Amino acid sequence: MGAPVKTAVNKAFFEIDGKRSEALEGSYLLPALRAAGVQVPTLCDHKDLTPYGVCRLCVVEVEVRGKRKLVTSCNYPVRGELKVFTASEAALKHRRMVAEMYLGRWPNVPVVQEAAKACGVTTSRFQSELTEEDPKACILCGHCVRACKEFALEKVLHFAGRGVRRHLTMPFGEVDKTCIGCTSCAHVCPTGALSIVDALNNPADPDKIRKAGMRVNAEMATLDGRQFRMRQLGTANIVDVMDKYDLLPVNNFRFGSHPDTHKIGAETLRKKYFTQGMADACWYGCSMACAKTIDGFELKTGPYKGHKVCVDGPEYETCGAVATMGCFDGDFVAEFNFYCDTYGVDTISAGTTTGFVMEAFEAGVITKKHTGGLELRFGAKAEALELLHQMARGEGFGVDVGQGIRWLKDKWVKEYGADAKFLQDIGMEAKGLEFSEYVSKESLAQQAGYGLAIKGPQHDEAWLIFMDMVNNQLPTFEKKAEALYYFPLWRTWFGLMGLCKIVWNDIVPSDNHLEGEPAKIPGHVRNYLQYFEGMTGIPLDDAKMLDQSARVYNLQRILCRMLGKGDRLNDRIPYRAMGPVTNEEYESRAERYDKQLKEQVQVDPAGKGTAEKVRLLRAYREEQYEKVTDAAYQRRGWTKNGVPTIARLKELGIALPELVKIVEPDQE
């Protein structure tokens, strides 16, 4: 509960016991008092939970516009001119009285005794039939109720009974089946009234796991609203960020932004589409609950036309896939999302392939004759959906498109005599897999992140775009190479553990900027290591974790080599992922590219034609890509052809004869 206070931006200056003080406008008074060194007793305040204002021990007097009043400092928002009297006669008197009431009811609870003592109260006149002698009695502070709601997004625990009959309970006094035993409540209980009776799955050290989990819970409850708003928007929160930084794959990755992005942006989805935002997510009980849902969406096409359905999503990637097709429409996102899910088709592959087909159609590589009459231009929503239905039905042009970009390129070159180089440049696939939805033109780290990924150009190995382009955390060549070593190993590691990536970097600790390598979010890496240690009892540090991962990663690479794809040639990516392929693309960002020619390539663009400039820029960028590939291979302990060296395999303890046999021919 509690009304939201306006987002703080301005500072408020005020007086605490005559001393000048300041805090963010709209922030609460209690933290400011503590910062000023004033000790205020409280029994219901918790640093990670919304103020509740029920123990009333933190009362102080404030003077606003000449009028004095008693307020609870924990939830009193600081605004405008304010004088605070923390030890006025009234404040002290009422604090004493309330402390005495607490002590009368719960005389042996240590936190009550401490708070009472801080108020100068050691005995109470209010012993009664309600008095509970148990030192671990529940004092109705509501920490657990708020933790359940704010950490776990559940309402398993709440109070029932009015007045002195108020007590903590689960719905209808029964053990609630929706309680998953996240233990948040017990973690925040100040008296020990709530205790954990069962440790699921028999972990070696449940407390270690719990502490790490609670750190994330607290961050979600207190920071998410100001950071990525994952609870409200899910991964779709970055649609608008990507557009802003020119990274959204508009029209088959030609451009990075579009004036209509807001139509598929996070706020549109939140206001017009998302109907659920609770812990309904992929992992029940997850305090982030980033999975979103659209209920009651009426389909306009396909076999379920006219049905009202539940759409699971959309996530960022689906919105990006829609941008690839140039279809900026929320209804289209939902419909495309639903049918891809229903048909068992990946939204990324379907979207990226369709984007490629659209560009080929507009460029005249294929015509309506080939598409079975479909006018497949960018933004052709009805046609794009029809193509998807054809893919699913195994009919018409859909049969071809369903084979993916690599297959289409081969066929069109062979059968229609298409320009192989052009198709190679604009066909957004590598190793036969379609690209995920980020424009990597300006991020060398992401280019290599895509290219060097073992499974092909998806982003779960090396999602470097955000740290490189938005946070600017990889400014040097060395840092990029290091990132191409560290992140694929790190991400492979938690994938291997079956742990979700999202709570690593879609929430960031408030003190992350103080870390030596903030891009790694070391505080959260430590969380994962704690989970591992708590579960298995095996101590783990960064180096050991990387070794664990590298063993698997190198094994994967060797398998990839065995299948004919794990080498330098296959780590190359289409030029569309590296820079402007067409004159139109160059000209749309001419200022940026001209500047780069001048500063990086050291060529004066003045007086040069666009085609010439495209060529010059391309030569430079392709060279950069080769360089970063060399650096990354070296850091990974691979040969120049991108194959693990035998020395590296020995180092990792996986130099098994059958593996050595595969990599031997590539050794230098």
Add this chain to the structure above:
Amino acid sequence: MIATLLDLDSISAKVRDEQKKYKAMLMVCTGTGCVSAKGFDIRDSLKAEIRARGLEKDYLVVGTGCNGFCAVGPIVVVQPEGVFYQKVGAADVKAIVQDHLIGKKVVAKLLYKDPVSGKSHEKMTDIPFFSKQQLVALRNKGLIDPEDVEHYIARGGYQALRRLLKENQPERIVEDVILSGLRGRGGGGFPTGVKWKAGRKAALERGEPVYVVCNADEGDPGAFMDRSIIETDPHSVLEGMLIGAFAVGAREGFVYIRKEYPLALVRLEKALTDARAHNLLGQDILGTKFSFDVKIHRGAGAFVCGESSALMASMSGQAGEPRAKYVHNVEFGYRDKPTILNNVETWANLPPIFEKGPKWFASLGTNDPKLAPPDPWAGSSGTKVFSLVGDIRNTGLVEVPMGITLREIIEDVGGGVPDGKKFKAVQTGGPSGGCIPASLLDMKVDFDSLTEAGSMMGSGGMIVMDEDTCMVDVARYFVHFLVDESCGKCAPCREGLHALDRTLTRICAGEGKEDDLKLLEDLASTVNAASLCQLGGTAGNPVLSTLRWFREEYEEHIRHKKCRAHVCKPLLRFDIVDACTGCTLCAKNCPTKAIAGERKALHRIDQAKCIQCGVCADVCKFDAVTVRTGG
């Protein structure tokens, strides 16, 4: 369906023409009070009797809302002459039809007889209970069928709304409400217009919807103003909400009404249905661009749900618990949107304010006419509806101008304390109000004077107490009520009220200690100062106000073990004196067999067994049982 703005007039004319065709109309009170006295039966038998005699073309029987004079119900008023019949029984129906309607002779035995002068009054307007009242919120009481929207329209209803919609100056409406000096009738006395202005501003600034809510969660013991207004004139409340919604830009409104008000609920639902059918609610109201509708939220009857933030929590499906209001509901209320919450009576005052003008309203009451523009916080404009109950002759619902004295309300309108007893105190402002002593009877009744006297206006409950009332017991009663109704969220209200209850119970049981008075004062002042919401914030008042005005009764209880009103049983001692004839009646009736004695011989009470129930004194025919208190 009213297609144009003008149709209101034709409906009005049609109803008035129809009513003119009748020789007389019999207005039968069917408010909750009269209904429990078989008001519906009286209405139906009157109809049947008239039909049986073939007079239905000449006489119309109308069931109205609460007439107000609940003490003498069921009530039948013959209009237009205004003859007032009280305590009408089933047997009287024939007489009214035969003697009055046919014989043109007033039925004398059904007339109201002034208990003081013994004089009968034929006309309603001659009865003092009515003559000192001034009707604004209740202007239609007894004159219309609350379930017929056309009756309301015929009395000028929805004309104010129509004019305001046509003028299309919402900001000016807000300014006019400020100018009228209307302050919230729910108890707080917050200037209504100031609230609207803040809500309108918040909504415009944030580009968010704003809601209007009617608080009909009346919970004070002995209070029935809101219930009666809805039962009597639901469209007046609805028109008020429509005006408010138009002024602040709301499209959705809610009425939070408790489930224990079944009749009010039925009439409210009927009013909403009829209003929708007449295009007074819904899309494009009265052919304008203004759209608005009202939903009903039924409360489960928790007292705390009348508190604004608890009410909104309850409306949102959460437990009815208040929150800190450092951020106001007009900014972040229902669904965290700007929300205008006004009480039933406040809403019902709005149509007349715009029919007769804000200045007219400001001229009623205690507003200082020299202040221009008036300070919205100074003075009390208009009238106030009170439910007058307790030890008073004329129990009922009254509406009087602000500034009238307590004495006028109690003695003139209320007819004073019955049975020759002396007035002791009047409790205003509901359970967390305060008790006002006889010495302050000439005090003016308005928001500020009542607060000064340690009580409050509250929503308008007024409980009169005679000399047989023990003020310590009264404090205990109200504190006990509040112990039960406290939501328990914050410590001072939950723990403090319980401690007050225990202390008061101890004093009433004769176990009071000298330092209890200080303890009571300290506890009550902390409960008031430190509680989270206004329920707790005023919960100490029953103790503080009785301590202030009736301290000597506390002292008598504690020091002399004396309860002068003979209410606190443990402080009483029953004895049998020489007048005893030995009839044995007392012994036979004594529930603890504490009385012994031979037949025709003096009886004795065994004090160890006596539980001071007083049955012996009640049954004794010879006044042989005495009661003593205070040693």
